[in-house]
Amino acid sequence: MNKSIEDISFDESNDCYVKPIDVSELINNRNFMQDTRLNLIAEIKRLDERIKNTEKNIYKHCTHNWVYDPSSYMDRTKYFCKDCKLWRNDCWYN
DSSP, rough: OOGGGOEEEEEEETTTTOOOOOOOHHHHHHHHHHHHHHHHHHHHHHHHHHHHHHHHHHHOOOOOOEEHHHHGTTTTOEEEEEEOBSSSSSSGGO
């Protein structure tokens, strides 16, 4: 679509010139953002899985130094490792 000076109008309420909205460009931008979002969600899931596997290895190999956490008085697990920062609950890391 060739643009001309007639395609641009003056909006007196905002005191500026306004281009007409190109719907196809908006659709392309939306599609690009949706694709990017889906790719980022997939990457987050991959990273979550890698973190989970890494924490399993840390839990197995760390010589834990358990410390009581008074702020977790309502939680079932009240101790965490001072070194690796994992909680004393092996069910979470199996």
